[in-house]
Amino acid sequence: MSGDFATQVAVVTGGGKGIGRIIALALAREGADVLVVGRDAAALEETCAAIRTLGQRGIAVAADVTQPEQVARLGATIDAECAGQVDVLVTAAGTRDTQQATVDALDLAQFDAVIQGNLNGTLLPVRCVLPFMKARRQGKIVAISGVFGLKGQPGHAAGCSSKWAVEGLVRVLAREMGPYNINVNAVCPGYVEGPRADASLERMAAERGTLAQERRQALEAATALGRLSTADDVANAALFLASARARNITGRDLIVDAGWML
Template sequence: MDLKLKDRVVVITGPAKGMGAAITRAFAAEGSRLALLGRDVAAIEPVAAEIRAGGAEAIVVACDITRGEACDAAIAETKAAFGGRVDVLVNVAGGSGPIGKTGWETTEAEFDEIVDLNMRGCFNTMRACLPTMIAQRDGKIVNVGGTFGMRGRAGRMAYSASKWGLRGITKSFALEAGPFNINVNCVAPGMVDGPRFRGKVVPEMAARLGITEEQAVQKHAADYALRRVSTDEDVAHACLFLASEVSRQISGVDLPVDGGWAML
């Protein structure tokens, strides 16, 4: 199936590693023209070099998404490089906030930091891109949230609050931008198999329960209807879907990519 993403100008935040890198590779494989935004451009360059070697077109743009003026400048640079267009925005950049702390143990600074990154960052990039999309009468925005923003999580209050807030931002922008043929949606990954899962979550569970790490992986997967943990590529495919024309009639949704946990 042709997703009609070839030559589309796609802005991706947080593309350096993990699901951000997987999403970048997925759009590159579709022939999209990529603007890769982040604070640490040196960390992004290897991913950019990899996809350029495969024939993709990509620029790396320094941008602190928590600063509105930086986002405006980054989108201006993107438009200058790609003929004045911005067709797709994928907001991957975000943080996890304090882990294992109750709400009353969380400091104001910790709460402010994660809300600033996970909510304000997406607001800033959307605000920077939307005037161009509105003028085009065309655009797709995909925000990467999280299932803890759909069910909540003890010990993750600040993170959950930030992802619940992102859902509200997504839905309001979807209503406001819809009349201009702009879709705004949210992908909500569950636990994703990767360095943090294998290097922290699994060993901690194994030690706590006195089981092997492989048994811990299986115990974690047993919480999901599909009995498997999501991969970065699963999240990337969901982003491709919501950025493509095959999802033209979908807007304002939260799409869990979690093997069947948050909604069941």
């Protein structure tokens, strides 16, 4: 452990499962105390228990990050448990776009749910921590976005629209928060190994009448490195952008896709 985040306090949304959990644990290994935010209280407690085994404080905040009144719990916890200190925010909570529909066939309720989940799920936690960061005139914000926020993907109007919106928010925040010494960046993963990618591969295979393994091989072949990314790859990118080593990087995207977007 390098201790890059020793004495720091980090907030990770979506930290109970998946990429968010891996990021929360990675921050703890580097010396941070971590507030883990999400809807699944049991999963949050499991992550916090793992953080404590690493010798750091793990604090669970059960909240739906798309609901302002619930996000307010996070602010209250930062005040009560951390004396108003928050050095890092990583927004890893999000809503997956599973419609696979063209724009003219979209279910608008599902479209709105994805927009709310990805855009408001980023915006509201950011708004919550900004007063604390501005008061101390320092902070690092890392939004977990995605490569669909950088390109159009047929059948994914909601996912692309929401991630493009997150990209715009990152750039506005970087300009607005620069005077307060707050860096704001995005990590843009491609396909990431795990249950979500497996489910997506199964869906694509069913639609095309092929096997999931064949779809995986096709995706791997489309990357420069011939492989998919892992949650650890995404966590390493987030830790870099949240660290002092990235002190002069703001308003930027760090793509983690094994060269798929080239």
